[in-house]
Amino acid sequence: MAHSGINVLFEGTNFTRLLLGMWTTFKIAAIAIVIGLIIGIILGILRTFHNKLLRFVLRIYLEFFRIVPTVVLLFLFYYILPRQLNLHMPGTQVAMLVFALWVAAEMSDIVRGALISVPIHQRESGLAIGLTRYQLYRYVLVPQAVSLELPATINLITRVIKTTSLLMLISVMDVVNIGQQIVEANNQKYPTGVFWIYGLIFLLYFLIDYPLSWWAGRLEKKRLEQANGE
């Protein structure tokens, strides 16, 4: 009897290796997201200020990260910049940096959009009770913007997690890269192994991303219901 394909998952340390790969992927995504969101919120707030030059520079930053495909960014930061700047960073750190800068750019747009959609009266009644600009943002505008922007933020996070599947291109030992290695090593013994390995990777990504996008959808629905109910 031919070896049943599913056993490829449990051959040797294959399963642990795949899970460790997933952990690497998850870690990179998590760190990039946390740093990116913090920077993005600050940049988003700055983009609502009146300073034209500041707004222009931040706009360029956003467009750069939005227009250039993530693959190109990864290559740029991994292969090209180090040579020019003589600066060497392991793939995992390059990945975190690129993803964090990308999240920050996208987040700045989400935050800015949410802040400017808080009604002008909110700003004025905040000023009218003597709030300073900082207090106005801290207690009135940002909390209201957060509830507006939460679904978009969660969707951004799911996009980041999906896009981590590109990490093997810069030699990070992520789950896709490890899966690929296992497939190649077991090709003879398990001809259908490729199906099982990628099936498992699919499942792992699904288990992380699906609850997030379900949550985003629910929040958005609730928000619309509330807005209509007012």
Added chain:
Amino acid sequence: MANEVLKVEHLEKYYQKKHVLHDINFSISKGEVITLLGPSGSGKSTLIRCLNGLEDFRNGEITFENKKVVPSEKNWQQLRQKIGMVFQSYDLFPNLTVLDNIMLGPTKVQKRNVDEVKKEVDELLKKVDLLDYKDAYPRQLSGGQKQRIAIVRALALHPEFMLFDEVTASLDPEMVRGVLNIIQDLADQDDMTMIIVTHEMNFAQQIADRVLFLKDGSILEDTPGKKFFKDPTTDQAKEFLQSMDF
């Protein structure tokens, strides 16, 4: 004048090219109530927004408690603790409870003791019959209730001077009285200095020590309340009162 709270001299306001306030001059003394009347679009909102720095102005001078106001973000931020303002739209902060809406100014801006402020807010809420709604969110309140809270929120800062911009204009008719009563009490019991923009002519007549009548950005009359409603000087004011069925 020793008891002068606010003086406005030669104030001019433009929105881009549009000249909306022309050479505004008046002053208000402690405890005085002015109603600012005039047709829609005459510049009433713009004028009182200039008085707490929500609008900048091109020329002219504002003197508050005998000190010339140097217009800067910092100075206005300080002054707004003494010059309360309530708007037409009942804009409580939807992310905060009623109590937190009211506490924000006293505790964060004025850094007063939280427990003391809480006690005082309870008293204020009792006065406007809304103590039971302390922990509610604004969306659970009716328009009239929100507007009463907005007034309490302004009063919690212990202002010297209050500005009201058509605070009953977007309320259902049955809510109007409750809000106006609070303002009336402020005049009667607290001797509050106030400028009130309103379309409620009966209320205006009852509360006004003085009327400023504004038309196309100019003050056409600055008259004692009694005289304005009985015998206005200008034809424009007569016409205006007629148009208000008065």
